Amino acid sequence: xxxxxxxxxxxxxxxxxxxxxxxxxxxxxxxxxxxxxxxxxxxxxxxxxxxxxxxxxxxxxxxxxxxxxxxxxxxxxxxxxxxxxxxxxxxxxxxxxxxxxxxxxxxxxxxxxxxxxxxxxxxxxxxxxxxxxxxxxxxxxxxxxxxxxxxxxxxxxxxxxxxxxxxxxxxxxxx
Numbered sequence: 001x002x003x004x005x006x007x008x009x010x011x012x013x014x015x016x017x018x019x020x021x022x023x024x025x026x027x028x029x030x031x032x033x034x035x036x037x038x039x040x041x042x043x044x045x046x047x048x049x050x051x052x053x054x055x056x057x058x059x060x061x062x063x064x065x066x067x068x069x070x071x072x073x074x075x076x077x078x079x080x081x082x083x084x085x086x087x088x089x090x091x092x093x094x095x096x097x098x099x100x101x102x103x104x105x106x107x108x109x110x111x112x113x114x115x116x117x118x119x120x121x122x123x124x125x126x127x128x129x130x131x132x133x134x135x136x137x138x139x140x141x142x143x144x145x146x147x148x149x150x151x152x153x154x155x156x157x158x159x160x161x162x163x164x165x166x167x168x169x170x171x172x173x174x175x
Contacts (some may be wrong), residue, residue: 001027032130032137036121039114046070047117050109051133056153056166062109063149069111074143076135077107077150107150110134116143 001009003026010024025041027034035049044071050057051058061077068075085098110133117134120141124131135145157163 001091008085029137030130032121032124035117035134036125039118039121045114046111047107047114048111049110051118051156052109053156053158054154055062055157056155058172060147060149060155061150061154065109065111065150068146068148069113072144072146073116073148074110074112074135076110076133076136076150077152078104078147079107079152079154079156104147106133106135106147107154107156108133110145112138112143114147116141 001024005028008023010109013021013024022043023038023041027037031051038049039047046066048062048066051165073138081100083100085100085103086094087096087098089095092129116138120134120137120143123129123141124137129137129140131140138145153169155166157161157166
């Protein structure tokens with residue numbers, strides 16, 4: 001979290017979560033720097049990286065991805081692509097059609113052995129390589145990552161219309 005929010009968030013975590021969160025730490029400018037800050041504070045053999053942009057994570061999905069990571073070393077929630085997938089050139093024209101049969105959209109949490117994730121982040125830092133998520137860093141470092149199908153509830157809230165969608169679903173259905 002932002003440095004100025006640490007005490008407030010820690011108080012909230014203590015009240016709601018008990019011992020599930022070990023420590024609240026100050027993040028970085030980008031996601032990768034924030035995860036690195038969390039990794040330096042982590043003490044458990046496995047780490048789950050989850051972003052606040054996915055507020056509707058289901059307990060069953062969390063259990064499934066943690067179980068898969070414990071069995072294989074690393075796992076992430078994901079969902080098969082529903083739409084046709086295109087590769088677009090810099091001019092905005094379709095350059096290629098990508099088969100959606102093997103394309104999945106990665107979600108969080110992404111769970112991995114702490115030592116693997118630390119090594120992957122260290123390698124990326126040494127090479128000044130950025131990635132949009134930890135599965136990319138793990139794969140670039142040579143570690144296998146399993147994908148566990150996540151529920152449709154695990155939607156990412158990034159734009160105003162996403163908030164409307166999530167609130168509408170919460171009001172219409174039970175989680």
